[in-house]
Amino acid sequence: MTSFATPLTRLLGCRYPVISAGMGGPARAELAAAVSHASGFGLLGMLRESPELISREIAAVRAATDQPFGVNLIPSATDPALLAAELDVCLAARVPAICFFWEVVPEVLAKAKDAGTLVLYQVGSLEDALAAEKAGADVVIAQGIEAGGHVRARTGILTLLPEIVRHVRIPVVASGGFATGEGLVAALALGAAEFTAVRFPSPPTSLSLMTITNSAF
Numbered sequence: 716m717t718s719f720a721t722p723l724t725r726l727l728g729c730r731y732p733v734i735s736a737g738m739g740g741p742a743r744a745e746l747a748a749a750v751s752h753a754s755g756f757g758l759l760g761m762l763r764e765s766p767e768l769i770s771r772e773i774a775a776v777r778a779a780t781d782q783p784f785g786v787n788l789i790p791s792a793t794d795p796a797l798l799a800a801e802l803d804v805c806l807a808a809r810v811p812a813i814c815f816f817w818e819v820v821p822e823v824l825a826k827a828k829d830a831g832t833l834v835l836y837q838v839g840s841l842e843d844a845l846a847a848e849k850a851g852a853d854v855v856i857a858q859g860i861e862a863g864g865h866v867r868a869r870t871g872i873l874t875l876l877p878e879i880v881r882h883v884r885i886p887v888v889a890s891g892g893f894a895t896g897e898g899l900v901a902a903l904a905l906g907a908a909e910f911t912a913v914r915f916p917s918p919p920t921s922l923s924l925m926t927i928t929n930s931a932f
Contacts, residue, residue, distance in 0.1 A: 723886045726833070726853065728783040728811065730754030734856075734888060737787020737814055739763070744775035752780035758814055759786045763793050766804040773808045785812035785835065789865075790820040798823065806830040814856070817867055819846040837890070839867030844879045844887075854886045855879065861892030877905040 724732055733755035735746060739762035747757030759776065761769050769786065776784050786805050790798055802823065805813055812833040815824060819836060827834050828851045836847035837856035844855045857879045859872025868875060868891070876889045889905075 723854065723888070726886065727756045729756040734758065736760070736890075737785070737816075742787065744772045744779065747772075747784050748776045748779035751776070751782040751784045754782070756812075757782075757784045759784065761786050761801060762789050763797065764801065765797075766800045769801055769804045770808065773805070773810060783811040785814050785833075786810050787814040787816065789816045790823045791818040802826060806832060816865070819843055819850055821846075821850040824850045824852060835888070837867075838879075839869065840875070841878050841882060843867070844883055848883045848885055852885065854888060855883060856888040856890050859889070859891035862890050866891075873905060880905070 720730075721732055724730065727734075729751070731754050733750065735750040735755065735757050736742060737758035737760040739760045742758055742760030744759065747759045750757035757776070759769075759772050761772065764772075773786070788798065788801055788805075793801065802813075806827065810832065812835060813827050814835040814837060815827075816837040819838070824834055824836065824847070833854075834852045835854040835856060836843075836850075836852040837858055838844045838847055839858050844857065847855050857872065857875050858866065858868045859875050860866055860868045860870060861872055862868065872889055872891045876887070880887050
């Protein structure tokens with residue numbers, strides 16, 4: 716893959732426009748570190764995990780690579796006390812970025828921003844994208860119904876992507892349904908700055924045999 720820079724790769728501090736999905740279970744330190752070490756941007760999937768485990772996973776990523784990475788949390792699916800503890804661990808460890816998903820929770824986003832952490836917010840609608848931008852998110856990830864795992868979207872990415880791009884002023888990452896050159900052309904035409912479709916073989920100690928992430932910048 717030829718290296719190229721975009722406003723988003725510069726913001727994230729990575730070389731290639733690839734973000735691995737922060738899936739609860741499979742997206743542990745081995746996978747996140749491998750993606751970041753390969754010059755993409757790896758995410759740890761830490762849905763409802765203990766602060767102690769999150770601390771260990773962050774340390775494991777840093778032991779494996781000196782490249783930037785992030786942690787994925789889902790505020791609306793996590794007990795408030797546990798979420799506060801998860802976020803405190805991430806902020807104390809000064810992780811480069813935190814990715815939130817599902818409903819926009821402004822006070823949680825604000826806490827991360829106040830600590831100087833880069834915030835990505837995955838959304839499934841224009842309304843959520845606007846709410847994330849208003850709350851201070853640095854990046855929105857537009858998730859279409861084609862995405863795997865937990866899906867918040869109600870429309871396809873080819874409909875959602877241009878709608879969000881037209882209405883927000885922050886970088887937009889498109890997720891779900893891209894796998895071919897034709898998909899690349901479609902994503903570019905609909906407002907994505909770049910497109911990458913990537914299949915990640917999971918490390919031997921990962922919790923799944925294969926993870927597939929479709930991300931477009």
